[in-house]
Amino acid sequence: MPLPKLFFSVICATLLTSSSTFAKDDHAEHAEHAATATKVETTKEAKHEEHKRKASDITGEKALSMLKNGNTRYTRAHNRKDGAGKLDREKLLEGQKPHAIILSCSDSRVPPEIVFDQKLGEIFVVRTAGESIDYSAIASIEYALMHLGSNLIVVMGHESCGAVKAALATLKGGDAGSPWLNKLVADLHPHLKRFSELSQTDGVVVESWANVEGVAKDLMDRSEIVRRLVESGDVKIQNALYRLGSGTVEWR
Numbered sequence: 001m002p003l004p005k006l007f008f009s010v011i012c013a014t015l016l017t018s019s020s021t022f023a024k025d026d027h028a029e030h031a032e033h034a035a036t037a038t039k040v041e042t043t044k045e046a047k048h049e050e051h052k053r054k055a056s057d058i059t060g061e062k063a064l065s066m067l068k069n070g071n072t073r074y075t076r077a078h079n080r081k082d083g084a085g086k087l088d089r090e091k092l093l094e095g096q097k098p099h100a101i102i103l104s105c106s107d108s109r110v111p112p113e114i115v116f117d118q119k120l121g122e123i124f125v126v127r128t129a130g131e132s133i134d135y136s137a138i139a140s141i142e143y144a145l146m147h148l149g150s151n152l153i154v155v156m157g158h159e160s161c162g163a164v165k166a167a168l169a170t171l172k173g174g175d176a177g178s179p180w181l182n183k184l185v186a187d188l189h190p191h192l193k194r195f196s197e198l199s200q201t202d203g204v205v206v207e208s209w210a211n212v213e214g215v216a217k218d219l220m221d222r223s224e225i226v227r228r229l230v231e232s233g234d235v236k237i238q239n240a241l242y243r244l245g246s247g248t249v250e251w252r
């Protein structure tokens with residue numbers, strides 16, 4: 001994915017800037033605190049770039065209905081025949097305008113393009129085990145929001161998720177298999193703490209929903225861009241859970 005310089009400037013500015021700085025008047029800040037001039041300039045730059053966000057014409061609600069319709073086609077085995085041919089590839093040479101961002105588990109049984117019957121250039125997909133979010137997952141989502149204009153974020157978990165099971169198994173300690181795996185399950189632990197004394201539900205469905213909701217909250221907490229776009233109503237965030245047997249996506 002070629003990342004324009006613009007993207008890096010927004011990300012760097014965002015990292016350098018606290019939410020409280022955003023609330024202040026930039027010019028007053030500059031005059032009072034010359035030493036923080038660089039920080040203020042980057043804040044202004046981030047604000048400026050955010051104003052230039054070119055949102056997709058497809059609203060979050062509309063994008064959600066497109067995904068729901070796609071999932072219905074998939075479960076009924078009436079998949080689209082268009083969208084993945086030579087002409088479609090050529091149309092996308094100039095760029096992409098995906099109508100939705102999907103954050104989902106990497107599990108090979110849950111490919112969003114297939115379960116939503118979406119084609120080339122239509123959805124921007126970020127996948128990690130247990131849909132856990134690190135800086136690169138968050139940055140990828142911010143990139144799609146700011147530079148590709150998507151107005152919908154879907155956080156999707158699934159039935160019988162191995163990452164959720166591993167996190168449940170290590171709630172009271174234990175080794176997930178490597179330092180990085182330990183870090184990943186530790187990121188999921190806060191979402192699952194309340195299940196520590198309970199036996200697992202069928203297909204860890206209840207626990208997987210709790211993980212999805214925890215990840216969505218983490219994303220809002222950790223990304224100022226996501227939080228502001230969702231709170232302003234410009235972008236919709238939607239939780240989802242995929243059922244392996246039926247192929248159905250449930251929504252909350």
Ligand SMILES: [Zn+2]
Pocket residue numbers: 105106107129130131158160161162163164
């Ligand atoms: Zn999974």
